[in-house]
């Protein structure tokens with residue numbers, strides 16, 4: 015696979031290139047985009063071949079997810095992540111955020127609290143708010159350049175009887191932590207003691223750099239599986255987010271039945287023939303491609319890190335353990351959150367997600383998507399260098 019190939023995404027309406035959105039979020043519709051969390055790489059050939067074959071068949075009527083689909087999914091998690099998923103525990107819906115929203119709705123009432131760990135994926139906040147629930151922050155702590163969970167604060171927040179849910183982002187977007195089994199077990203135990211349901215968003219679970227190791231939350235113990243719902247998706251792993259298909263694993267039978275009834279009531283669990291063709295191929299034959307991708311992504315991280323070290327030491331990269339998103343520390347530039355945003359979008363002409371999108375804890379930082387050819391990253395750092403030298 016040639017990850018260096020630059021592919022023009024203007025041919026189709028890529029969200030990251032949407033001019034009105036770029037103008038709205040960045041005040042600059044010409045800014046080079048690193049904000050949307052998808053990749054600029056072609057999906058694995060096995061996925062593209064499978065889709066081609068599916069198109070050639072020519073009949074696109076109603077389908078169901080058959081054994082070979084489930085087997086591919088199960089083998090992937092078993093072989094790659096040592097997690098045997100009981101097929102009966104899997105529910106489907108269009109995307110991970112749909113599942114998060116449904117779970118919030120089903121496991122809490124208006125005004126109840128939902129814990130998140132900022133700086134964290136901004137859509138969690140939107141989903142909690144749109145369900146009229148209260149955001150309860152358990153901010154991460156930055157200790158010697160590494161983000162950690164604050165368990166003491168978590169204990170306090172979880173103990174409030176109005177707190178009903180905790181969303182764990184594993185691996186964590188945007189700070190790139192791949193939570194260890196011990197960290198997840200400790201957070202899970204606190205939630206279990208206080209009857210707090212854990213929604214574990216594991217959409218980035220396959221994008222993990224050695225020696226780090228992704229631990230599916232529900233694989234830790236039966237007790238933790240019973241108090242959790244795990245959101246999975248091949249969207250990030252194989253760059254197929256536009257396929258719109260995701261899975262939720264729910265071991266608790268009552269919780270699962272509620273989710274199932276809801277999905278059935280609103281008919282959101284139908285099967286998309288192209289998504290199925292893509293996902294089955296990806297999970298059964300996409301492992302080698304993913305290994306190559308991880309090598310390329312890691313080289314991109316190394317490139318950025320050494321570039322900043324040698325040329326722009328004011329900018330620090332918080333080394334990610336997983337995800338194709340990097341969290342950049344711009345605090346040494348001495349700009350407040352809005353001034354930093356203006357500097358990045360107007361002077362450097364870059365569309366990065368400002369750190370404050372992820373909560374006020376993110377002020378002074380920005381998130382950058384590094385899943386692109388290295389030549390595109392070179393253009394970005396050259397813009398940054400010019401901006402730092404000419405405008406600060």
Ligand SMILES: Cc1ncc(COP(=O)(O)O)c(C=O)c1O
Nearest residue numbers: 051109110111112135187215217
């Ligand atoms: C942590 C996390 N969860 C969920 C999503 C969105 O998932 P979906 O498109 O399946 O709703 C993203 C996309 O960036 C993400 O980073």
